[in-house]
Structure formats: C-alpha cells, structure tokens
Amino acid sequence: MARGTGKPLHLTGVQLENWRNFAQVDVGLQRRVFLVGPNASGKSNFLDVFRFLHDVVAVGGGFQEAVRKRGGVSKLRSLSARRYPDVAVHVSIGNDETPTAWEYELRFTQDNRQRPIIKREWVARGGREIMCRPDDKDETDPERLTQTYLEQVNANQEFRDVADFLATVRYLHIVPQLVREPDRSVGRSNDPFGGDFLEQVARTSEKTQKARLRRISDALRVAVPQLKELELWRDPARGTPHLRGKYEHWRPQGAWQTEEQFSDGTLRLIGLLWAVLDGSGPLLLEEPELSLHPEVVRYVPQMFARTQRRTGRQILVSTHATDLLRDEGIGLDEVLLLLPGVEGTEMRPAGDFAEVRALLEGGSSLAEAVIPLTRPMKVEQLSFFGD
C-alpha cells in the first residue's frame, strides 16, 4: 500500500473542529503517540476520531452508521460549539519523507430530520486536490450528501489507498472479564474490549498463531516467570477456544491453566502483545498500563519502539502512567497533552512548553515534567468525599 516508500503509511496529522470536547485541534502525529491528560479530558474521544473514520470505510459501516453508532451529530458536536456549526475532521496520511502523501477532510452537520449530512468532503494527493464535494451531481441530488465517496468503491477509485489505510485502523482496550466470559459479547467481531479475542487468536493460521504465542510467552516470562508455555486449546466438549499456559509448579510436569485462571495483568499483557503483532495499520490502545506492575509498564514504550522499527506500524496510546512516561527515549513531539479549558480541550505537544524542556535539561523525567500540567483541577476535593 505504501507504494515503494518502504515503511507503511501512518497518520501524520489531524485537525478537528467541534469534535466532541475539542473545539479546535491541530496537531502532528508521530509513529508513536502518547496522549496524556486528566480524566474526561477527551483521550478516548480523540482516539475515536480514527475509529470513526475506520467505521466509515468498514464493511457494514458507512458514514450514516458511523454517526448513528455515536448517538448522532448532536452527540458528536462539541458542547462548547456555539449554535450549530459543522463538525470537521481532517487527517494527513504519509510517511517520514512525505508527511502529506494524502489528506482527507470530512465536514458535516445534520439536516432538519437530524440526519447527518455532508457539508464538504475533500481529498488531496501530494498537496493537490483530487476530489471536492459538493460537486455538480450533489447539487442536483442532495440525497447523495448522506454518503461519503470514501465509503463507496465506485467513487473512491482515485483515493482507494486512503480507504484501505483507514480500514486497517485497530482499537484495543482489553477488559479481562470479557475475555474470560465471551458470552457477554456474543456475536461481536473485532470486539475492541476483547470479547472475541480468543476467537481472533483461533482464526489465525496455525503457523502464525503458534509463532506469535511462542514470542508472547517468551516476552511474558519477564513479567510472569512461572509461565513456561502458552498455547491455544479447544475445549473438547464445546469446541470453544481457550488460551492455556503451563506454569512451573511443584509437580514435575507443571500445571496447565486456562485464561479463566490467568490474572488480569497476564491477560491484558497477552492481549497487548498480540495486538502489536496482529495487523499493520495504526493501533489505538487505551491505557495499556492497567493491571500491570509498574516495572513491566516501564518497558512498554521501548517494546513499542523496537516493534515499530521493524514493522513501521503506528501506535497511539492514552495513558496516565508515570512509569511509562519515565522512559528517556520518548520524544517531546510524541507526547500530546490534553488541557481542558472553558472552550473545550486544547491539545499541544509537550515540546511546545518551554518549562518542560528546561525541566528535562535539569534532569527531571518526562513524567515529572508533564504530569503536573495535566493535573485535574481541584483534585484534592476528592478526599472530602469521605465525609
């Protein structure tokens, strides 16, 4: 897809207008992005931009469905937006040499029947416009503005690469309880919360599956030293797939345990490592540090870096973890700070702040330099709740 550029394409920048709690955003995106901000500052809403574009091009998706899934235009539109302005999303896609190989913009509002309606859809290739709507046909038949060209194979021929690229976006926020009890999310495929995680593992060709599980169990041994082996196993009675691990034990043979007995941390780490190996498009991860020991969290950024050097894959993560941000190799342009204000949340790279640079120069860790900038306002009041 990258057409001879070597490394796969990645999202190189995003501009938003009135998207959920962002009135205005204009930020560059590196291959590795860490979103840091207080609770409810919009980290997930920001990641949702890319899930939304994925939903537009997904099989069984489309623009109408993507907006409907999110509760309609009125839910998507920023609360701080005055009156009824458009919601706009503009993404740049490229690589290190050509950051704007492609640009895609979608601007929409709702009509008086509360249907999402496109105000503008625009594509540029290498900075040159190749499509712009509304076009003549849209003028004669306004109904056409309920669908994007992006989602239609007979209209997106010239920018199919953009649609293909957006279709590769993956989101993951593994909830261990759902992995253990897949019945709760029966029938979902690619469930971001891990409901069909075991099915996904089972669907992978045996060779790939074995190779990946071997790599994962090697890596896991660092965090879970007793774990010796990891394999997919089908329950002979019901045929349902399970992950099972062989634990070193007082018995000479060791003992097998299935995912039902794995700890939350082990399951999340397995999910995280699997996700990193599975697929090539941008990977969106919510708080990968959850349930993990701080010593394990510390090495997550370096693990991402080495994976990316090999595969070129982009990884965007939201995080609260000081231990993760203590990593010395995280670039100031890789950290995006979300700063809530009355006019919605503002987003800026850590490198924009002179004080952050000065603190790092003086020997502070990145965590020490940026976490205070994103501290929730009046957080101390939480302690009063006890009375």
Add this chain to the structure above:
Amino acid sequence: MIAPDTVILAAVEGPIDEAVLRRLAQHVGTDLRSVFGKQGKPSVLRSLHGYNLAAHRPPLWVVLVDLDRDADCAPLVVSQWLPDPAPYMCFRVAVRAVEAWLLADREQIARFLSIPVSQIPTDPESLADPKRTLVDLAGRSRRRAIRQDMVPRPASGRAVGPAYASRIIEFVHGDWRPESAMTRADSLRRSILCLNRLLSRL
C-alpha cells in the same frame, strides 16, 4: 544455587544501572534480590540515608549513582553524600556515568555498535559526558537498526533514541565483560573490589 545470605540489595538511578549491577553481581558470584529507586539520581540520594540504615546488618547493599558533573572527583562527593557508610553498605559513584564502564570494554562495545574499535575512546572516565559519546558513536553504526533505536530524532528534544535503554540492557547482559572493562575504568574496578570485600566478610 546462590546461598541466600549472600544476595544483594541495590538502589540505582534507572534500568540501565540495574542491568549493570545485575551483571556485576553475577560476576562476583551472587545475585541482586531487589532493586530500589529507579526514579532518577535525586531520588536515590534522597533515600540514601534509609538505605544506609538498612545496611547496618546483612544483607549487603550496593548503591550506584553517576558522578555526572557534580564534582571533579568521586571520593569527594562520596564522603559528602554519605559521610558515615554502614558496615554492609557499598556506595559507588560511576565516573562520570555508567556508560563509561560500558565503553571501557572497547572490543565488545565496538562489535555491538558495528563501528571500528579505533573509534572507541581509550580513557572513558575522562569523558565529560559518556552517555552522549555513546549515543554519538551509535550514530556512526553501520547498522540502521542500532542508529534508529539509539540515536534521537532531531525533533524529539531528548538525549537518547527511543529504544536506547533496551539496546544497552541487551548489551550489558549479552556482551559486556566487566573483567576487561575494569582495566580501563577505575571506578568500576573499585566497585568490584568493594563488592568482593564485603561479600568475603559475610
């Protein structure tokens, strides 16, 4: 099997120093049980009094920090930071940073970085900023993976690349030879002596 009473407790600035101490412990025939600190030098120095209190009885404690540019010579700061070391305390300062100890194994570091040995400084403890030197040397590597992992992108605003620590740890565990490094790094040689001396006392 290592006798449980010869294990060591340690406190360090970060994960690279931890790897180095683990390798040194292995070199002197023991192992680190727990490693404290790892939140930068100021936090190690802040907790130093507590580590020293604990070191009034076994097990052994080893605390390692970088000299950096805090003083001209290590012994001076050692007596300043810890004027009254406990009997089981081995407080060491790397001149001027632990990276100098790694550069001191010239052949192996050259091989790891894929650069000619002639480019590795012969007196690493005289370097003002050994970490910087190490990153600069990595930038001359014939291997792209090494350059990408260890050298920061200009726009990153950081001193090291995205997988610098991971690479260095890989080197320390796989290739670094303390016994040859100590011939060029006196602060390393003395650290090994200190460990051996205290271990023999147990």
